[in-house]
Amino acid sequence: MTASYVWGRVRPAAVFVAAVLALSAQRAEGQTATVRGTVTTISGQPVPNAQVFVVRNTLGTQTGADGTYSIARIPAGVTTIRARAIGYESMERTVTLSAGQTLTVDFSIKSSPVSLDQVVVTGTAGSARKREVGNSISQVSTADLPEVPTNVSNLLAGRVAGVQISGGTGNSGSGSAIRLRGATSLALSNQPLIYVDGVRTRSDEYPRNGIFQGATQRGANSYGSPLNDINPDDIERIEVVKGAAATTLFGTDAAAGVIQIFTKRGSGGAPKWTTQVNSGFAKLQKFGMGDAPLLYMDPFVRNGARLGLQAQVAGGTQNNVRYLFSFGADNTDGVLQLDNERKYQLRANVDFQPLKRMQFSWNSSYTTNLITQTPAGNNAQGVTLNAFRRDRNYFGNANPDTIKLVYGQRLTSNIDRLLMGATTTWTPLDNFSSRLVIGLDRSSLENRNVRPYGFPGAVLGIIQNQVWQNKILSFDWANNLELRAGKDFRTTLSAGTQYISSRVGDVVAYSENYPAPTSPTVASGSLRNADENRLKNITGGAFGQALFGFKDRYFVTVGARVDGNSAFGEDFGFQTYPKASASWVVSDEGFWKEKFGTLKLRAAYGAAGRAPTAFAAVQTWDPVGWGTSPAVRPLNLGDPNLGPERTVEREFGLDQTLFSGRLSVDLTYFKAVTSDALFFVRNVPSSGFLNSSLSNAGKIQKSGIEAAINATLLDRRNLAIRAGLNVSTNKSKVLSLGGSPAFSVGNFGWVIEGQPAPVIRGRLIRNADELGAAIDTTVNHTFGPSQPTLILSPSLSITTWKGISISARGEYQGGAYIDEDASFQALSRSVLWPTCARAYPALAASQPVTPRERLTCVPANARNDMFIFPADFFKIRDLTVTVPLGKLIPGTTSSSFVLTAQNFFRRNYGMPLFDPEMSGNDGFNSTVRYISEHIPAPAMYLTSLRISF
């Protein structure tokens, strides 16, 4: 290879880079001034992370923790400066700047959780003001979070109406399932789509560290969440887009909703450093009863220490280059004795203007996360199962030292996540913009599962190594044209196209029988096995939308999305999803009195779809092998007419503020009907195909009300009290099964016409607690839904002297039922169980017991369908004290000290043991959760010292 050849290859890139640098070096010359000041609330509290910028200019910055800001090199003359922050009304001040002047411009902004001029991203090319949007969009600004966020899932829990976060376990690295307005599909993933800075990312769980065949549960049986790879300290805000009416333009797979994460960006001016030192510990809370508050896990748990460091630098250069770099490191011990998570995160966000009318943004983040876990769950070689079952365990021995022999198994998961996005926004005309986002999300995982030589139950050792990878490549091109007719009419036309390619696959190597004690690799085993899976899925589509505005208070939006997906049956081709919405800012009408505050009425209609899984449409056979010989068996019956399920949603709501913004209400009613619903319809076993087959077999419905109420009860200089309440209801129903019989979706979940989707069905003990009564049970009783029908999330924040604040947030979930299988497994094995502490002596003395005691405490009577309980609970999600330290630490611009306790209180309403939020061995996409031999997620007690300089 010659030098000229190499130069020829790299020259175009070099020329491009040089051109970009030259163009970016251009800057406006001339006379300039500096503006600086402080952004505070009406009561004088500093507002951190508020955006302060020069209107009709690219100059701008963000406030620090003390609310201060500074913008340099503003052209002299009459200039308008605007300050805005999520949860506050924006404020403008017009000033006249003379050359060389440094002017102080302070802002005192008014709290307004429902600001109609707040900008949201709706899936179209450009952002829109909230007043223009006809559907409900919730925003969470990290600047408003008092607590130390441990991960994104916890950050969202109990914070947004209609959002449910649940399903984790107490293992390190365990993630949670997210449901927006409950479950949308009974067969496909209900995880919402996740976009980070406009880039489509993985939303489904990572594969667990288990064995690929046979005793698959030989691991920790918990699942990691890709959402938790995102450093919560990098996040500026999160938008939660719920329901098909809002997600239409996101296209196929958006029916379960969309979570959009926007990371922080640099702002103009000198580098601003922010560091944060987090420390604390995790503690397992009581989940048993009586003399077994931890269900005999006491010898196997500890308080898990956490130490973390976050560092961020953000700023901008004089030639419009803005940057933000961040680094995060966390070392967290779990409460189980082998558990640990070591996470390192890097981010680089850079924005610049390569051309006069072009804005380029580069986002990149890298996370490496090494998770070590203790074997747990419904696993005969796990610590939890053997501890719960005491002397009836698989060792026949409750001695902790004996049970700890399972610690010989080493479970490590190493996650590498690279997320990159390049966004180019070209504005060739004042009223036309074109935006192209190219994104790559590459997540890879190595699960290593080693049982050493001499391990009980596998004395010659077993090892498995799984290398898994998911690569999502996305292109998103969107264009906006704004047209005006006269003073009152405005139209925004949007059109665009998306292409998303996802490749996921793994290679698993397994072996057993090492020749001698060794530190093994898979090559150490004499009996070897392997597995490989590869799956590619492509979605392509285009959308068009027109937003019509009149007098800036009447808005109508119509649009449609056309989508194709590689998993659709041949005959289905592209699918069209329409949408329409309207909003009316009533408070801008002449008849409206100012004392009524602001009011927007809105209505939306939209459709979204979900594609069936690959291979679902065709009849397939499974190449199973038989010894070393080839063999096949029936796998999937197939349905050539298979298509996507369509969810059509109608939504009505209002956004209102009262009492000068001190009270805000965001109220939404929604009703969604999924037609052609995909069900895993059970096949008749005697017809050969044992697996259920996907079929567009029915129709399901869900409806509910969501309300977010926030009130500023007191707002004085040394005392401000704010309270909030999120309320959401959700009622689902199976409208039709298309003639198919009712069917089970596992864990006592059933899909039955006229019942919730799905409903929990089992044995009802009608007189469960009547002492001495004869047993009266009903089999196949439909208890109720598996998803909560009511979620209440109250919050309270008190800011006192010197800005010291105390905030608390709780969550109640009610209406759901869950199978608590761990108790059945123990009781059917004659384990002396704490729920029977009263019954055992009574039974021994032939004294009366209750029907529940007779059925569950006598092992021969125990049946697995009689352990269904209400999953109702209340938790305090966090209690946080924030102490602003100002410039107490020399050399800093501001600092603060935060104390947080998270999930430290729980009360169950109906289920005597465990945490109704925890899960069994299943992952996030289990249609119905159950509880197996896990410990619940622990409480976290954390401190954080935040320093800006």
Next chain:
Amino acid sequence: MTTTSRALVRTARLATLALLSACDLKVTNPGPIQATFLENASALTAIANGAGRDLGEALNFTAYTGAAVTKEVLPSGSTAAFGISVRQQLGVLARDDGDDWWNQAQRARWTAESGVERIKRVLGAASTNSATLAQALIWVGYSNRHLGENFCDGIIDGGPKQPYTIYLERAEAAFTEAITVANAASNTTLRDAAIAGRASVRLLRNNLTGASADAASISNTFAYRMPYFVNTVAQYNRVYWASANQPYRAHTVWGTFYEQYRRSTRDPRVPYDSSLTVRNGDAAVASLGGQVRWYFQTKYPDRATSINLATGWEMRLIEAEALLVGGDVPGAMTKLNGRRVALGLTPWTAADATEAWVALKRERGIELWLESRRLGDQRRWAALNRPGVSDDMTGRSLCFPIPLSELETNPNLGLTP
């Protein structure tokens, strides 16, 4: 054209190009085999093997659960995936406790029967002397025998409920055709496997003359076995795996007839190990008074030990039963003691026909121990009022009922939740 128009046109062109480039959504994913690919002569071996594997897995399930119900072993505690459920521990086979057993047995039948159809369709006239077809027919025969011995009712391909004897009819027809095809293929192993299978089915159908005639053509040393493999857990011998300290210990020989019988006779057909350091089963069995001693069966000493489907010694017992029904007690005792003499064991003696029946029932229990045959024997003897009791089955199930998985999906059965 205005600047605005030109910008829009340029953008529209680019958008169209991008849209077209995004239209190709076809994806070919590797993995499962499409059904159409199997219409191929080279795929037929895999079809026949698939039927064999399916039967192996089905046999696994009924062998280890049926053994506990028929007292070949006792449950020692484990109740879940590799254990014996609480009701099965009490000898009760319930319809809401039997999906896996039924499902796998039915799949084995369906895979074999549809395989035979496919082989005939693909090979045409060449199938008449195809060893692959003979093999597939043998799997049809044994999978139907398995259903007929272990299940209470007959269902074929989602059809209505029939007597369980429908399986036995289909088994005999398949074995008969297999004999013809194996002979044409000059495959004596497959021929004898079919003949021995047909002998056992004829016994179940109470065609003692036919059964005896078939049995007579099979030598003492013949054995046709279901192989098991160490490749994957599903291919392990489940009786071994569920009862081994791996860690389930779901079965124990403790407390059974075979425990004392083995101690007193050292009969090698019912071996177990009582000297293990792990002394108890994995949990407690309420019906047996708590935790029980774990005596590990060693007839299947490892994961890959095969299970007999038919043997020459079983044929001798078929001949003995035919003689006994015919009233020839001495002749029957000679036949049933043939194996005992060969093993150096004390022969059974019988003063009358009832004692001879007890001896026959006991000897079949010993010879076919843990081979998923006991339920069929017990039901057959009960139905035909054969005298004598070897194991008291009062209050215990004699077959697996149609489970909910079939009841709730088969429109001909009329049960919806």
